[in-house]
Amino acid sequence: MKLLINIQFVFMITLLMSSCSQDEQLMYQDDPSVYFYKRGGGLDSVDYSFALETTDVTTDTIGLTFRIMGLARDYDRPISLMLEEGSNAKEGYHYKVENLFIPAGEYEVDASLIFFRRAGLKDSTIVGKLKVVDNSELKAGYNDVVVGAAFDRLSYRFTLTDKLSKPSIWDARWLPLFGEYSNTKLLFLTGSTGYKTWNAFVSLPQDQNQMVQNARYALYEHERDQGPLLDENGNRVVLP
Structure with missing residues (x-):
């Protein structure tokens, strides 16, 4: 009988530890995070040229979509981006990103990547690779590569120029x-x-x-x- 009680005790402890471990995993998985949602077969880059626009066009906008992992909240939550190594685009000069937050009660947002036409782009090509990074409200989410994409779901690449060149595809x-x-x-x-x-x-x-x-x-x-x-x-x- 004593042996049976000991076995049951060990079993209960093991079950409790397993349950705690699962709870920790669930808590981790539910940790609010955000990533690029890549529509159109995984499109995660754009090569943009102002040379295809008339001279009066000085800005243009590309849509970026973000989705969250976890639950919606009753307040707006900012999304944080950084430029990865190898980028020479300057935020605020060559580009800016607007509407960069998850609205209250929402799971997705369409942000705007705005390009600026600058004189130096006539004879150069600017490169920028944006990456989702952690902040106090939203951590970086999925980092896998979806079918048809070149980069993981935390990254988006762009090139910007004002000269004509043969499209890579x-x-x-x-x-x-x-x-x-x-x-x-x-x-x-x-x-x-x-x-x-x-x-x-x-x-x-x-x-x-x-x-x-x-x-x-x-x-x-x-x-x-x-x-x-x-x-x-x-x-x-x-x-x-």
């Missing part, structure tokens, strides 16, 4: 739709389709088809009214 994504790249063609496509973020691909086939149709019709009208469109190398701009 052109040959892989846009070449089958629009043919060989030129700066003139890119400007023409931007004007005829209204699309500006050429380092991000349009995934829906119907949207791709609409862009191609708009571009072809605009090129047809240009050639009908003004003759062939020549690029910066003297070659005729053509579309497949």
Whole structure:
């Protein structure tokens, strides 16, 4: 009987310790934290050029979405970001982030990454990599990499310039739709389709088809009214 009591005692102690450990894990998991919510197949970067805008445009805005882990609160909670090593963007000069807080009662917020057009961007490209960091209200949340993303869910990268350059995904994504790249063609496509973020691909086939149709019709009208469109190398701009 004494042996049975001792076994039951040891079992109860073990069960209690296990329960405490689980409670600690739950408390840790429920610790309020925040991370980038990456829509569109994990998009977590943007390469932005003011060269695709008219000269009167001095700012532009990119949306950033944040989500929390844990429970909503009845007051606003700030989100803290820092620039990672290797960034040369200057906060307040090249960019700023507005609406950087989780509103009371909410689990998600759409913040605004605002870019500023500066003279030095005519011949340079600025790099910034934003990272979510802890503050007194919200800790850094998930740090895994979602499918289709290049960075973990605490990071967002951007480049900023005012010069034209070939989009990094052109040959892989846009070449089958629009043919060989030129700066003139890119400007023409931007004007005829209204699309500006050429380092991000349009995934829906119907949207791709609409862009191609708009571009072809605009090129047809240009050639009908003004003759062939020549690029910066003297070659005729053509579309497949």
